[in-house]
Amino acid sequence: MKIYDVLILGAGASGLMCASHLDKKLSVAIVDVNGKIAQKLKISGGSKCNITNVEVSQNNYDGDSEFISAVLDNFSKEDLLNYLYINGVEPVIRKNRYYFCKDSSEEIINIFRKNISHVEMFLNRDIVEVKKSDDFFEVKTLKEVLIAKRVVVATGGKSYKELGASDIGLVIAKSFGIKVKEFTPALVGLTVQKEQFWMKELSGLSCLVTVKVDDKILKEELLFAHKGISGPAVLSASLYWQKGNIAIDFLPECNILELIKDSKKLLSSVIPLPKRLSKAILEALQVEDIECKKISNDIKEKLVRIHAYEFAPAGNFGFSKAEVSRGGVITNELNPYTMEALDVKNLYFIGEVVDVTGELGGYNFQWAFSSGYVCAKGINGGQS
16 A cells, blocks of 8 residues: 655645645645645636735734744745736736735636645545554545555644535644634624614615724725624624624724814715714714704714724624634644644644634635745655
């Protein structure tokens, strides 16, 4: 039976980046549940793939900041862009922040196809379990048993079940006694309490806001939805919210008291938001839609809450609507310079299966690429 030098479990962003950078002298195989590689890369960002962000630091992630910083320092945004450039792909910047493939996510997928042409592929494989016997790992699928000297777990999280997402990576980790944090939905819309049901009635409307969760302030679009609130600002906020209050500033670029000053118009006409939204916010603040010149100091105090509308979400939209999963293999179980498990030699964890989750905007792909590269570098340097 063939013994592989490296078996990579998962043909997503982290697994493919790892495979691309492994020494070509190594015998490498990739195992994936899907029939084609890079399925999440393919559909992300409207099939144009938000690869990374103009500004990337550990502050854009939920997780151990020192661990994250060590990985990003080893393969930064600049390193990623350079890798793409030398492989013939020049991403474009949208909204002055987000790097996307110019035409299609196939651009970046084709890089991987070219750079892993020597790698054996075991697709349409459900992984059952991973065992270690002496110095070798046995990876059991529903179709065969594969043997390897090293195993890289790049199986992702639980979001995108239609693409075969599962918690198999955590099952593998736990079978080796490695501590994990169970997956929960992240980058996901938030449901609302009865007092905020007015938001659901505005489904389809959007506006620029800042959302404050603890010490995090996120400025982006908010989208009102049938279930509650969504949009980029809320998705990123969901990463940091677990329970308790959040606060929304519906006018982050204006001051409501300045807007009403010396105006003879109705309040709802002065507020620079869609009329339906202006009226709904006034009603939520228990402020009558009157002429600005008639506003009392008591009303002004209520109006100021438009900059800090505070409430506790009821929950989130769940895994079916989540962009990624929060949780994973606890980072203090791993070496940040190799991604190897500290207590299980030659077993590695990369990408979303690790307890590091980024905000919306290319951060999770950056993490996947960075951790995949660091892992490959660690394996290349540790060959015997």
